[in-house]
Amino acid sequence: xxxxxxxxxxxxxxxxxxxxxxxxxxxxxxxxxxxxxxxxxxxxxxxxxxxxxxxxxxxxxxxxxxxxxxxxxxxxxxxxxxxxxxxxxxxxxxxxxxxxxxxxxxxxxxxxxxxxxxxxxxxxxxxxxxxxxxxxxxx
Amino acid sequence: xxxxxxxxxxxxxxxxxxxxxxxxxxxxxxxxxxxxxxxxxxxxxxxxxxxxxxxxxxxxxxxxxxxxxxxxxxxxxxxxxxxxxxxxxxxxxxxxxxxxxxxxxxxxxxxxxxxxxxxxxxxxxxxxxxxxxxxxxxxxxxxxxxxxxxxxxxxxxxxxxxxxxxxxxxxxxxxxxxxxxxxxxxxxxxx
Numbered sequence: 503x504x505x506x507x508x509x510x511x512x513x514x515x516x517x518x519x520x521x522x523x524x525x526x527x528x529x530x531x532x533x534x535x536x537x538x539x540x541x542x543x544x545x546x547x548x549x550x551x552x553x554x555x556x557x558x559x560x561x562x563x564x565x566x567x568x569x570x571x572x573x574x575x576x577x578x579x580x581x582x583x584x585x586x587x588x589x590x591x592x593x594x595x596x597x598x599x600x601x602x603x604x605x606x607x608x609x610x611x612x613x614x615x616x617x618x619x620x621x622x623x624x625x626x627x628x629x630x631x632x633x634x635x636x637x638x639x640x641x
Numbered sequence: 642x643x644x645x646x647x648x649x650x651x652x653x654x655x656x657x658x659x660x661x662x663x664x665x666x667x668x669x670x671x672x673x674x675x676x677x678x679x680x681x682x683x684x685x686x687x688x689x690x691x692x693x694x695x696x697x698x699x700x701x702x703x704x705x706x707x708x709x710x711x712x713x714x715x716x717x718x719x720x721x722x723x724x725x726x727x728x729x730x731x732x733x734x735x736x737x738x739x740x741x742x743x744x745x746x747x748x749x750x751x752x753x754x755x756x757x758x759x760x761x762x763x764x765x766x767x768x769x770x771x772x773x774x775x776x777x778x779x780x781x782x783x784x785x786x787x788x789x790x791x792x793x794x795x796x797x798x799x800x801x802x803x804x805x806x807x808x809x810x811x812x813x814x815x816x817x818x819x820x821x822x823x824x825x826x827x828x829x830x831x832x
Contacts, residue, residue, distance in 0.1 A: 527696075532779045535692035537787060539798075543700040550708055571810070578803045581796050596792040606778035613779065613788040616795070623799050627806035628705055634814040635712040 506555075513555045520548040528621045532613060538620025545621070546628035558636055567633055570626040577623025584615050644688060651685050668714050676707040689754070693783045 528541035553561035585596040593600035598612020658678045665671050679702030686695035752759035769786055779785040787795050 531784050532781055534781060535696050535783070537693070537784050540693075540696045540700055543697070543705055547700065547704050550705070554708070567814075574803055574806050578799055581799055585792075585796070596796070598789060598792075605776065609777040609779070609785075609789055612792075613777070613784065616788050616792060617784075620795065620799050624802055627802050630806045630814075631709065631809045632705075632712070634809050635709060635716065638716055638813055 509555050513551055517548050517552055520551070521545060524548065528617065529614075531617055532610070538617040539624050541617075542621040542624025542626075543628055545625045546632070549629055550632050553632070553636065558633070562633065565629070567630065570630050570633070573622050573626035574630060577619045577621070577626065580619030580622065581616050584612060584619070588612070647688055648685070651681055651688070655681050655685070669711070672707060672710045672714065675710065676703045679703040679706070693781075 524541045524545035527536035527544060528538060531537035531541070549561055549565065552564070584598070584601075588597050588600050589595055591600040596612070596616075598616075599605045599608040601611045602608030655678065658674050658681065662671050662674045662678070665674070679698055683695040683699040683703065686692070686698060752761075756762070769782055769790065773779060773782045773785045777785045777789050779789075
């Protein structure tokens with residue numbers, strides 16, 4: 503598919519808005535539909551589109567499997583780490599209220615961090631699965 | 642009125658897609674129809690005002706899983722599947738009809754869609770709706786339930802996703818060359 507000029511041009515136009523939309527879904531999930539799960543999947547869809555049109559090697563140059571493995575663990579670590587931090591600040595596990603000066607501020611910060619962890623983890627796991635499946639066909 | 646028309650149209654398309662999937666033998670076309678099926682389901686969720694679920698269904702069901710299935714087909718296309726011969730449709734048909742009838746019978750007890758007296762609306766849902774804004778300051782109740790009230794459940798979900806990634810890496814990732822020689826050795830042992 504790497505020689506199809508229409509696909510190349512159109513996907514170059516499409517990928518930046520997809521990434522912007524993923525970030526919007528990630529950080530606007532408190533107010534509109536969306537959140538970490540959806541944002542992670544949309545973000546990985548942008549990279550998968552890039553890999554489908556420009557080839558797997560080009561996509562792995564952009565983000566390698568090693569980085570993805572670290573990111574997948576990092577996402578879970580952020581989520582679980584927020585819980586540990588709240589314990590050290592004197593609350594229960596994942597009790598975000600103790601994170602901020604007021605209850606609302608603490609909840610906002612906690613939910614933002616937790617959704618970020620979800621987004622990073624889902625994004626990298628989806629790409630790990632895609633890269634591993636697609637990479638097997640390679641000689 | 643307009644909702645009913647949209648619902649009936651979408652459900653009819655869903656049924657047609659499902660029948661087409663059953664009747665087809667071309668795996669590539671079936672995967673494409675799976676994607677269309679997911680997309681129609683997402684549209685139905687939008688009509689039911691479940692935008693968050695629709696979002697996930699469109700992104701995961703119609704997007705990622707279609708790509709993954711196509712990649713899998715590309716990997717396995719060398720091995721032709723054998724069509725079962727002498728297969729009788731009557732027993733499976735009976736099982737499916739009885740199960741379907743039981744499910745339809747079960748739906749008769751389900752409260753009407755959007756019924757305010759339904760158990761789902763009277764148990765904890767009003768608590769979430771009333772307390773989400775003053776307690777968390779988040780207008781989207783789905784997010785506040787998912788990330789705050791049920792934060793522990795969501796942590797479990799993320800770990801499930803993470804485990805899926807690890808499982809794929811362990812099963813088919815890693816050292817490709819080494820795995821291939823081992824497979825060749827096993828094939829030689831078999832012969």
